[in-house]
Amino acid sequence: xxxxxxxxxxxxxxxxxxxxxxxxxxxxxxxxxxxxxxxxxxxxxxxxxxxxxxxxxxxxxxxxxxxxxxxxxxxxxxxxxxxxxxxxxxxxxxxxxxxxxxxxxxxxxxxxxxxxxxxxxxxxxxxxxxxxxxxxxxxxxxxxxxxxxxxxxxxxxxxxxxxxxxxxxxxxxxxxxxxxxxxxxxxxxxxxxxxxxxxxxxxxxxxxxxxxxxxxxxxxxxxxxxxxxxxxxxxxxxxxxxxxxxxxxxxxxxxxxxxxxx
Amino acid sequence: xxxxxxxxxxxxxxxxxxxxxxxxxxxxxxxxxxxxxxxxxxxxxxxxxxxxxxxxxxxxxxxxxxxxxxxxxxxxxxxxxxxxxxxxxxxxxxxxxxxxxxxxxxxxxxxxxxxxxxxxxxxxxxxxxxxxxxxxxxxxxxxxxxxxxxxxxxxxxxxxxxxxxxxxxxxxxxxxxxxxxxxxxxxxxxxxxxxxxxxxxxxxxxxxxxxxxxxxxxxxxxxxxxxxxxxxxxxxxxxxxxxxxxxxxxxxxxxxxxxxxxxxxxxxxxxxxxxxxxxxxxxxxxxxxxxxxxxxxxxxxxxxxxxxxxxxxxxxxxx
Ligand SMILES: Cc1cc2nc3c(=O)[nH]c(=O)nc-3n(C[C@H](O)[C@H](O)[C@H](O)COP(=O)(O)OP(=O)(O)OC[C@H]3O[C@@H](n4cnc5c(N)ncnc54)[C@H](O)[C@@H]3O)c2cc1C
Ligand SMILES: Nc1ncnc2c1ncn2[C@@H]1O[C@H](COP(=O)(O)O)[C@@H](O)[C@H]1O
Numbered sequence: 001x002x003x004x005x006x007x008x009x010x011x012x013x014x015x016x017x018x019x020x021x022x023x024x025x026x027x028x029x030x031x032x033x034x035x036x037x038x039x040x041x042x043x044x045x046x047x048x049x050x051x052x053x054x055x056x057x058x059x060x061x062x063x064x065x066x067x068x069x070x071x072x073x074x075x076x077x078x079x080x081x082x083x084x085x086x087x088x089x090x091x092x093x094x095x096x097x098x099x100x101x102x103x104x105x106x107x108x109x110x111x112x113x114x115x116x117x118x119x120x121x122x123x124x125x126x127x128x129x130x131x132x133x134x135x136x137x138x139x140x141x142x143x144x145x146x147x148x149x150x151x152x153x154x155x156x157x158x159x160x161x162x163x164x165x166x167x168x169x170x171x172x173x174x175x176x177x178x179x180x181x182x183x184x185x186x187x188x189x190x191x192x193x194x195x196x197x198x199x200x201x202x203x204x205x206x207x208x209x210x211x212x213x214x215x216x217x218x219x220x221x222x223x224x225x226x227x228x229x230x231x232x233x234x235x236x237x238x239x240x241x242x243x244x245x246x247x248x249x250x251x252x253x254x255x256x257x258x259x260x261x262x
Numbered sequence: 263x264x265x266x267x268x269x270x271x272x273x274x275x276x277x278x279x280x281x282x283x284x285x286x287x288x289x290x291x292x293x294x295x296x297x298x299x300x301x302x303x304x305x306x307x308x309x310x311x312x313x314x315x316x317x318x319x320x321x322x323x324x325x326x327x328x329x330x331x332x333x334x335x336x337x338x339x340x341x342x343x344x345x346x347x348x349x350x351x352x353x354x355x356x357x358x359x360x361x362x363x364x365x366x367x368x369x370x371x372x373x374x375x376x377x378x379x380x381x382x383x384x385x386x387x388x389x390x391x392x393x394x395x396x397x398x399x400x401x402x403x404x405x406x407x408x409x410x411x412x413x414x415x416x417x418x419x420x421x422x423x424x425x426x427x428x429x430x431x432x433x434x435x436x437x438x439x440x441x442x443x444x445x446x447x448x449x450x451x452x453x454x455x456x457x458x459x460x461x462x463x464x465x466x467x468x469x470x471x472x473x474x475x476x477x478x479x480x481x482x483x484x485x486x487x488x489x490x491x492x493x494x495x496x497x498x499x500x501x502x503x504x505x506x507x508x509x510x511x512x513x514x515x516x517x518x519x520x521x522x523x524x525x526x527x528x529x530x531x532x533x534x535x536x537x538x539x540x541x542x543x544x545x546x547x548x549x550x551x552x553x554x555x556x557x558x559x560x561x562x563x564x565x566x567x568x569x570x571x572x573x574x575x576x577x578x579x580x581x
Contacts, residue, residue, distance in 0.1 A: 036511070094363070094373075121356075124510060124533075125394070128375055129356060130363035133333075137367045142442035145333070145360055158446065162504055163357060164458065164513075165275070168331060169447035176442075182511050183504075224372030229401035233392065236541075241553050244562025249570020252542060253578065255558045259540060261464070261519045262486055262575050 001054030001152070003044040003116045004108060006101055006135070007037040007073050009066035010125040031065060033072035036120035038187035041076045043150055043180045044118050045188075054115075055079045057108060061089060061100045067203055074198035075190035081201065082108070086208040091220025098134035099218050103211040105139060115174045116157065121146055121181045132179040142172035148183040266294035269347040271340060271358070272313065272321075274302065275453070279312050281461045282353040284420035286413055287316040290351055291423075293382055295319060298429065299343040301326055301336060305431065314429030315422045324434045331448065333357065334441040337364035342436045349387060351380070354412035354514075355460070362410045371408035376514070378417040378537070380409075387411065395510075395529060396536035414537075415461045416516045451505060457489060459506060464488025464519045465535070467508055471524015471545065471564055474501040478568040479523055485575045491515065493531050509534035523564045527552025544568065 011031045041058065048054035057080045058073030060066045070081035084104050092100070105117060117139070122129040129145075136143035144150075147159035157178060158171040190198075208215050216222065242251055256262040268290040273280035283298070290296035298318035300309075303325070310321050324339040340361060344350055350365065352358040359375045366373045372387075374380075379390040387409035391400045404411075459465060464486045468479035476490065483490045491508040492501070508515055510533035520538035525531060527543070527550055535541070536555055543556040544564045553559040560567050 095366070121511065129359045130373065130375065133360050133363035134367060137364070143333075144443060146356055163331075164355070164451070164460075164505055165453065166331075166451055167449040168445060169449075170332075170443055171446050172443045224366070224370070224404065224406035225374060226403050226405055227400055228388065228403045229399075231399050233397055233399055236555065236557055239557055239559070241548070241556070241559035241561060243548070244560055244567055247570070248544075248560045248562040248567040249572075250574050252544070252558065252560055252567060252571040253574035255542070256486070256519070256575070257578055261540060262578060 001048050001051040001116075002057075002112065002114045003047060003054065003118060004057040004059055004105055004114050005037070005040045005044045005073060005078065006117065006119045006131075007041065007058050007060050007069045008034040008120070008123045009060060009062045009069040010034040010123055031068065033069040034120055034123045034125070036122060036124060036182055037069070037073075038076065039180050039182050039184050040118045040120045041073050041078060042185045042187040043178075044116070045077050046185060047116070047150075047152055057082060059101065059104055060084070061097055061104070063090075070203055071198055074201050075195050076188060077190075077194060081203040082206065083203050084206045084211065086215065088208055088215025088219045091223055092218050093223040093225055094128055094130045095134050095224065096218035096222050098131055098138050100208070100211065100213060101135055102138035103213045104206060107206075107211060109175070113175070116152070117141070117175070117177045119177065119179045121179050129179075132177055136177035139177065142176040143178075144170055144172050144176055145179045147178055147180045150178055150180060150184060266349060267347040268294040268296050268349040268351065269322075269344040270296055270298050270318070271350065271352045271361075272298050272300045273353050274300070274305070274309065277306050277309060279309050280353070281420060281457065282413070282415040284312070284316045285415065285418040286351045286353065287313065287318055288420050289380060289413065289418045290349075291317040293349055293380065293387070297322055297347070299324070299340060301330055301339045303327075310429050310431050314427050316420060317423055317427070318429045319427075321429045321431045322434050323431060324436045326436075326438065328445065328448070329438050331445055332441050332443055333360045333364060334443065335438045337361045337368070338439050339436055341365055341368050343434045348408055350410045352410070352412045354414045358412050362412050366410055369408050370406060371410045372404035372406035373410045373412075374402050374404065375412040377411050377413050378516075380411045380413070392537050395533040414514065414516050416463065416518070459489045459491055459508070460513050460515060462489035462515070463517050464521075465491045465508070465515050465517045465538070466521045466523065467491030467493065467525060467535075468496060468502075468523045469493040469525030470495045472496065472501070474499065476502055478564060478572070481572050482521065482523075482568055482575075485572055485579060486519065486521075488517070488519070491535075493525055493528075522552050522556075523568060525552055526550050527555065
């Protein structure tokens with residue numbers, strides 16, 4: 001079983017996230033692998049462990065700091081790490097990013113076929129959830145999204161996804177792109193041995209030229225959307241915190257009544 | 263610029279048009295000439311009438327059965343009904359984000375999801391969005407000629423047209439494509455009473471602090487006419503079903519009022535509710551992060567505070 005996992009470098013959820021010149025500010029000290037991609041790595045490791053053989057590749061597209069994302073995947077147990085970085089990728093939208101990821105995946109797949117690509121359900125910095133779809137389309141592979149469980153047998157991937165009105169079971173032939181939710185599994189903690197090994201493990205570095213991708217077709221010029229303004233939401237005004245001294249419920253109710261909310 | 267055709271994908275349940283669709287039609291009127299796209303069994307007269315009353319000049323119906331659940335079939339149906347439209351509006355749900363991506367791949371459109379508004383500036387669509395757990399406002403310009411915007415519920419007020427109007431129902435010719443994905447099994451989720459969480463004007467949520475007993479949370483939701491929400495910890499414990507989970511990986515809600523009871527306010531949870539109009543929290547711990555974003559915080563035991571609040575609100579309602 002050969003599985004490639006896409007992992008994104010995102011600002012730490014607990015940190016002060018911000019925008020600089022229309023892009024999410026990303027720096028090495030307050031960012032890491034997108035938390036939801038831990039579920040993707042875990043899903044891949046579990047499938048390889050269950051098969052008793054196979055390899056897991058971690059792939060990221062991003063600036064120099066993004067290497068932290070694939071290092072994290074190595075710490076969790078991924079076997080190979082690939083970091084695609086190129087100044088011309090800056091400002092790429094979801095379709096540009098998908099194109100670069102797809103080119104890198106094809107390069108791995110052409111060397112020795114992959115069975116699956118697993119992604120997280122969303123990047124917690126943007127939450128667009130559109131990348132898996134764009135990636136599958138670019139590769140021309142089937143897509144199974146928002147899997148809260150995933151199994152593979154006889155060349156077919158089967159998932160269950162929880163939609164608001166129904167739980168759906170869907171299947172598709174391999175190779176396929178699968179996005180997993182945080183319900184799919186509980187990511188493992190990296191052990192000390194893996195953390196030490198990940199520090200020294202080689203990371204394959206590719207540029208757009210290595211992938212034969214034209215920068216003009218993926219970067220800011222090709223983007224279909226552009227951030228024209230970003231501003232911090234001011235804190236809520238007139239906030240009050242009241243300690244209940246026996247009439248807390250009345251205070252709450254009166255507040256709602258005054259505001260016309262009850 | 264002459265009025266462009268703006269398509270609104272209709273969300274419907276049991277034949278009824280969902281509230282966010284009427285919100286999107288209201289917004290569509292400010293962008294161009296609205297048409298509604300209905301995917302599924304034939305819409306009933308009252309559904310067509312309500313779409314018309316909110317501005318849809320046409321209701322384009324694509325007949326589809328169970329395969330409408332397959333994202334590629336659904337997006338092909340939407341594409342068939344929107345060949346002449348520059349702008350497509352959808353409700354921002356996980357399924358619709360996937361449809362938006364598939365449609366954009368087919369048409370070259372630019373996409374913004376989780377938007378809270380859209381307008382036309384210099385012949386292009388610009389959207390408003392809040393990101394990073396509602397801590398930043400972002401304006402995005404869709405530079406591509408075609409635009410697809412998925413809007414969060416409760417961000418536009420649905421307003422019917424002043425003058426009565428009727429929509430014309432038209433059937434769109436469509437043949438579902440073959441897809442590599444197949445639907446093996448569908449297990450319907452029992453639908454609760456009242457409006458769904460994502461569309462509710464009031465949401466009352468309970469977390470670990472409820473200790474598994476949702477009676478008070480439900481009673482408060484009932485007297486406020488709201489829906490019941492929960493945290494991940496509560497759904498993981500099996501105290502309440504997954505459909506109730508509010509948060510970045512659950513349902514994003516933007517109600518006029520959000521009441522959080524026994525909820526610490528973890529960043530994952532806040533990401534799904536921080537853009538709510540008014541936020542009220544009840545928590546024993548004065549340092550709970552939810553107080554940082556609450557308009558009113560009550561430091562206290564929900565078992566004391568909620569019964570008193572419910573009683574007072576019932577009196578108020580009865581008065
Ligand atoms: C990848 C990922 C995604 C996640 N996505 C989500 C998500 O979408 N939504 C979500 O909710 N969580 C999500 N989580 C989980 C999240 O991080 C928190 O663990 C969770 O929100 C905490 O739930 P809680 O507030 O109910 O519990 P706790 O954090 O344990 O808080 C319980 C609170 O109740 C208070 N309390 C206890 N007793 C009482 C009482 N009698 N009266 C009043 N107050 C009382 C306590 O003081 C405490 O503050 C996610 C986690 C991960 C890793
Ligand atoms: N730049 C990137 N590099 C690698 N993987 C990515 C990148 N952007 C998005 N992804 C993957 O796509 C998933 C969904 O992201 P998104 O569609 O941006 O919300 C993430 O969980 C990642 O697995």
